[in-house]
Amino acid sequence: MLLKVDPVDSFSGTFRVPSSKPETQRAILVGTLADGTTRVFNDLRCDETETMKNACRAIGAKITEHDDFLEIEGIGQSSPRIGRVIQSRGSGLVFRVVTALASAQPSPVVVTGDATLRNRVMEPLLQALRELGADIESIVGKDQAPVVNWGHRLKGGTCRLPGDISSQFITAILFAAPLAEGPVEIEVTGEVFSKSYIRQTLASLTEAGIKVSASEDMRHYQVEPSAYQAQDFTTREDYTSASYLLAAAALFPGRTVLTNVYGDSMQGEFAIVPILEQLGVSVTFDRATSTLTVDNPPGSMRGDFAVDVRDCPNIVPTLAALGAYVQGSLRVTGGRLTRFHKASRIEAMASELTRAGVDIEVLYEDGVCDGFVVRGAQTYPGGVTLSSWGDHRIFMSLFVAGLRMQSANRFSGFEDVRLSFPTFLEEFAKAGVLTTAVEEENVPAEAAA
Known part of the structure; x- marks a missing residue:
């Protein structure tokens, strides 16, 4: 039609x-990874936030929709209990973050999406995760979705990402980095675009008690192993x-x-x-x-x-x-x-x-x-x-x-x-x-x- x-x-x-889609999605992620109950007020309810909720439920979170807020029971310090197949549909953020989180748990996971997502660039993220110890393979052999993450956990170390393709690469690793066995450093090459989205991620992590720092030019990040803390969020x-x-x-x-x-x-x-x-x-x-x-x-x-x-x-x-x-x-x-x-x-x-x-x-x-x-x-x-x-x-x-x-x-x-x-x-x-x-x-x- x-x-x-x-x-x-x-x-x-x-x-x-x-209400803000990126703020809602980040709050859902924090609530999923935190120990305890997180409430997200004034959340946006649309297809892409629903995709994020379903992916986080597959990780192990319990998410309940109330009339004016979300209630999330997170997984805390336990390893993410990720389902065997995670569907990202058309959401680049969901695919990229869930792929990174899947690297922090021991069993294999397939992360997939629809036709639009399968055409999007993923290689820099997959390569960066490999540098941190992940064992990830593109099922189509082109470093694009869908991928299988064999679950060798994130060991930590230093990874490199381009700054001129997608800020979601940086966001994905920042969310997964606290779950690594050791500290994680991210080095960004070239000019950094969409800094505001990275700032939103850093603010969400800091509020949740994650030990994270960023250089003034946003080309260097360091994350220490740390635990997510439950928070109440109000989305703007x-x-x-x-x-x-x-x-x-x-x-x-x-x-x-x-x-x-x-x-x-x-x-x-x-x-x-x-x-x-x-x-x-x-x-x-x-x-x-x-x-x-x-x-x-x-x-x-x-x-x-x-x-x-x-x-x-x-x-x-x-x-x-x-x-x-x-x-x-x-x-x-x-x-x-x-x-x-x-x-x-x-x-x-x-x-x-x-x-x-x-x-x-x-x-x-x-x-x-x-x-x-x-x-x-x-x-x-x-x-x-x-x-x-x-x-x-x-x-x-x-x-x-x-x-x-x-x-x-x-x-x-x-x-x-x-x-x-x-x-x-x-x-x-x-x-x-x-x-x-x-x-x-x-x-x-x-x-x-």
Whole structure:
């Protein structure tokens, strides 16, 4: 099925921002590895957090969902009681962390995932775990999922990881390192991207009593064998999810209010707030009521703007959608990591927006797709079918871009919002956005990319 989305003349109202997916996932991991009971308040419930919960249940945690919090009985100091096969579905974080945790226990474990995950880069993580004493073999022989971990435990020592592919490699080893027989050191080569996600991991570990340190440039980490301690966590808002609502608010003059927003965040994607302010949009936090108010005056988004997204890669598709309406240009660089996500996100957005008539050019650095420059217009004809490339963030960004076009567009992949923002369509319906599921037609070839 495709989703037909009618354009709107205005966008305003009150909308709820989902809770943070990465914060929820990290809290679930800490609760699983801790001795005692952990509670996670304001947790996000979506497909990818459900995948993390199921994986942690396979490790041995008891996880109970209450109306407003999760309750987790962890495994403590005992060896992870990991099931023989762990299903990661499409979650790179689940696969990478569970693969690392499986290295800290004595019996064989197979860690697998769906077709999208089996195409993602895993070799640097597997090699780093081998350097720490793990015995891991790729079943397909390409150092990709699925893998079998033969369970020779992590001995400790020093491993090396690249910093320009995925911060999840570092996060995975940081979570497993306290379970190793000796201290673990991580040396990161090259530039470190997505530092905010690593900071979130370090904060979670420190709160849980893990002895971990990081160099100022985040290229060296040391972890001592230590025990996870149960904690209570309160998850804050997710700024990647908020970016779609904020971008829609920036496309139309008026006032928009977002709830479940606290304003204190370690997330790199918080950058969407100062970016909107740079574009001339007013953003005001009210911490007493946990709200954010967007006032978009007529005449905003005019000029030539530049954004570096090294620490906020997940809003790259959102920025492409916004840029389509900048009266001038928006230049985005530092997004090379996105080529390793579910889809090559820069190329995906450029391809689909070009199909809709947007003037967007992919930028390369050292032969690598690193960003784009988009020269916007007031509106576009619409009436086209746009592919999500199998990536929920591409769908949500293209959805926003279509709101100011002249006629309805059709989109593939709308069901995938359940991965991180299950109430996406309901929230936009509050602003009068009409959507209709229609029979599928020929989807562009890029969908298979």
